Amino acid sequence: MSSSPAPRLLTLGDVVDLVRRRPLSAAIAGLGTLVLVLFLTSRTVPLYEASARLSIDRGNKPVQWQVDPDTGKVEYSLLNTQKELLLSYAVLGEAVKTDAFGGDEVYTASRDRVATLSHRIKVTTSRDTWIIAVALTNEDPVRAQSQLQSVIEAYQRSQNQREAGHSVGALSFLNKSVVDAGKRLEEARSAEQRFRAERGILSADPDHNFLSEEVANLGANRTAFLADLAATQALMGMVAVADQQKDPAERIAGLMRIEPIRTNAVVMEQQRRVYDLIGKESSLAQKYLDKHPRLVEVRGEIVQSRKLLADAVEMARAGIANDHQKLTIQLDDVTKRIATREKDLATYRANLAELMALTGDTTSRANLYERLLTRKGEEEVSSHLNVNQIAVVDPAHSTSKPVNISRLKFLAIALVAAAAVTVAVPLAFESLDTRVRGAIAAQVLTRLPLLGKTPRVAHLAPLGREGNPERPHSMAEAYRNLRASVRLAKRQDAGCHCLMVTSSRPYEGKSTVATRLAISMASTGAKVLLVDADMRKPTLHLQVGESCERGLSSALEGEKGVRMTPTSYTNLDFLSAGGRPRNPGDLLHSPQLKEMVFAWRQAYDYVIFDTPPLGPVSDAVIVGELVDGIVLVVRDRFTTKANIKSALARLAPLTSKISGVVLNGEHATEASYGYYANASGRIPVSSIRPEGAELEPKTA
Numbered sequence: 001m002s003s004s005p006a007p008r009l010l011t012l013g014d015v016v017d018l019v020r021r022r023p024l025s026a027a028i029a030g031l032g033t034l035v036l037v038l039f040l041t042s043r044t045v046p047l048y049e050a051s052a053r054l055s056i057d058r059g060n061k062p063v064q065w066q067v068d069p070d071t072g073k074v075e076y077s078l079l080n081t082q083k084e085l086l087l088s089y090a091v092l093g094e095a096v097k098t099d100a101f102g103g104d105e106v107y108t109a110s111r112d113r114v115a116t117l118s119h120r121i122k123v124t125t126s127r128d129t130w131i132i133a134v135a136l137t138n139e140d141p142v143r144a145q146s147q148l149q150s151v152i153e154a155y156q157r158s159q160n161q162r163e164a165g166h167s168v169g170a171l172s173f174l175n176k177s178v179v180d181a182g183k184r185l186e187e188a189r190s191a192e193q194r195f196r197a198e199r200g201i202l203s204a205d206p207d208h209n210f211l212s213e214e215v216a217n218l219g220a221n222r223t224a225f226l227a228d229l230a231a232t233q234a235l236m237g238m239v240a241v242a243d244q245q246k247d248p249a250e251r252i253a254g255l256m257r258i259e260p261i262r263t264n265a266v267v268m269e270q271q272r273r274v275y276d277l278i279g280k281e282s283s284l285a286q287k288y289l290d291k292h293p294r295l296v297e298v299r300g301e302i303v304q305s306r307k308l309l310a311d312a313v314e315m316a317r318a319g320i321a322n323d324h325q326k327l328t329i330q331l332d333d334v335t336k337r338i339a340t341r342e343k344d345l346a347t348y349r350a351n352l353a354e355l356m357a358l359t360g361d362t363t364s365r366a367n368l369y370e371r372l373l374t375r376k377g378e379e380e381v382s383s384h385l386n387v388n389q390i391a392v393v394d395p396a397h398s399t400s401k402p403v404n405i406s407r408l409k410f411l412a413i414a415l416v417a418a419a420a421v422t423v424a425v426p427l428a429f430e431s432l433d434t435r436v437r438g439a440i441a442a443q444v445l446t447r448l449p450l451l452g453k454t455p456r457v458a459h460l461a462p463l464g465r466e467g468n469p470e471r472p473h474s475m476a477e478a479y480r481n482l483r484a485s486v487r488l489a490k491r492q493d494a495g496c497h498c499l500m501v502t503s504s505r506p507y508e509g510k511s512t513v514a515t516r517l518a519i520s521m522a523s524t525g526a527k528v529l530l531v532d533a534d535m536r537k538p539t540l541h542l543q544v545g546e547s548c549e550r551g552l553s554s555a556l557e558g559e560k561g562v563r564m565t566p567t568s569y570t571n572l573d574f575l576s577a578g579g580r581p582r583n584p585g586d587l588l589h590s591p592q593l594k595e596m597v598f599a600w601r602q603a604y605d606y607v608i609f610d611t612p613p614l615g616p617v618s619d620a621v622i623v624g625e626l627v628d629g630i631v632l633v634v635r636d637r638f639t640t641k642a643n644i645k646s647a648l649a650r651l652a653p654l655t656s657k658i659s660g661v662v663l664n665g666e667h668a669t670e671a672s673y674g675y676y677a678n679a680s681g682r683i684p685v686s687s688i689r690p691e692g693a694e695l696e697p698k699t700a
Helices: 012-021 023-042 077-086 089-095 113-120 141-164 169-199 210-243 248-256 265-285 293-384 407-432 438-446 473-489 510-522 540-544 552-556 584-588 591-603 619-624 641-650 652-657
Strands: 048-056 121-126 131-138 390-398 450-455 497-503 528-532 563-566 572-575 606-610 629-635 658-666
Touching (some): 012 407, 089 113, 089 141, 210 248, 438 658, 473 629, 497 510, 497 591, 510 572, 510 606, 510 629, 510 658, 641 652, 652 658
Parallel strands (some): 497 629, 528 572, 629 658
Antiparallel strands (some): 048 390
């Protein structure tokens, strides 16, 4: 079985298919939504807008605080301040008390008149011209104009009162506060710098500073010493093994097998001299007797050289011991230094924590200082304002057309809503429908490859003996496609291919699929055996027009002479279910069925079983253990999702054998079944062969 397909998003084609499958519900929902939206928009209360423009006089040049010292650009906080003042609760509250709002039912019926006004008024600013545009909407254009005029007058009165009530001592208080905050900021900065100098803090990073780097370097040195010490300890172990030799010569030989001793320059030189003298002794021994003076002299030199070699070996051995002792001392020293520096690092990190507290205090004082400077600048700007700073450029005037009604916009909204509902309603019906609809749904629900799909044909009768499998043409084309899929699933070297056709429930058309697939297979020249394994409710004999008196059940019960029946279709043999036994499941479990299947494999190219549905009985699962592939038949708009889930659960032990799913009776047009749907043609029908095929055919 193939792997589960990845989740697939709906395409435009899927959406069109959904709407086409449920055209009536989609049309009613879409038209209803269109009418409803148009009806609701037609009842929209028209709103008229009154607008006015105000200018802010900044004088001949901006005050010092309004100029950014770094960029030289003018700040626009003054413009934004005037906008917020215009929308303030005090200004709007003063405006709604006037006669312009008194006779308006919208405001008189509102619990919060200011909130209602704030929702209907809109203020925009222009930084290039320093113009404030004010707009107000109302159901009456005249009333909108008078209400906007009341808001502007309330705003101007508020400006006059604010200028008159401005405290003269505010700037002096802020100046004193700025000086005090500056002194406290300098004190905090001095304390922070002094702490850094006293504690030797160069880096504020607790993990990347000179102490952490020194600890890391010492750790690397300690690791290197440990590696060297381990090597020397291994050498000392080898020396100890050699020292255990009681024979001095064997002890020296054992020591010389140690690499550092063997490769020692003095040892190598003495060893070479011993080898030279031994060679010289061998040469003289061939010329002279053992007591010849020269031979005696050479042998004495050999003894002396071996003694020198032993002394050199002892010196090399002592060198290994000295190296081991030095490494031990160095390792202890590095370990102590690491402990000391780690303690210093912990102290350094504790100092960093104190430094962070000092830095936080400095930052908070700096923020306070900056806020006081900002406030001081605002007061300086405010001190330069005068009563005539706000001027009315365009007085309040209203429009003659509603601003909230656009027929084209409403029509577009209605069309979009209708289109959305037209798609949503069929999609909702589809999601609530428990039946399988279409090939894509069958694939998604079964997570199986789609082997083929057959069209829905009204009043489709069994073929019988004289039926024409090429009629209707769309059906024949569908089974040719199914045949190709089944042949692709069979390996080239697999020999006979045994196939089981089953379904999740009765009346899904599995017998029809098995029969027409077998006929289509046989029409290609393949030798096919069609077996009716549904001994509980056999119907396959009606499909091929043969007798059902003796068949599979008879053979499994031990009757002799049960033969396979040649059908009227070329290369197709048929074995009926036989009589209805009391224990179909026990019969299918008999070893004789395995022997029969083995014999059929020798005589046929394809063996196709029609089994009972995958319901409460286990007949199909028993047969499935003997076949090479399983085809699950799903009937379009008949099989439910629960049926598929139950069938797949029954087939779980045979998952690897499931070849795929066939969608039977698809509700689609005949044209969708390929280019050859309307082509003429007929499968040749052979003459009726005599009944001569044995149930267990003999092989050559």
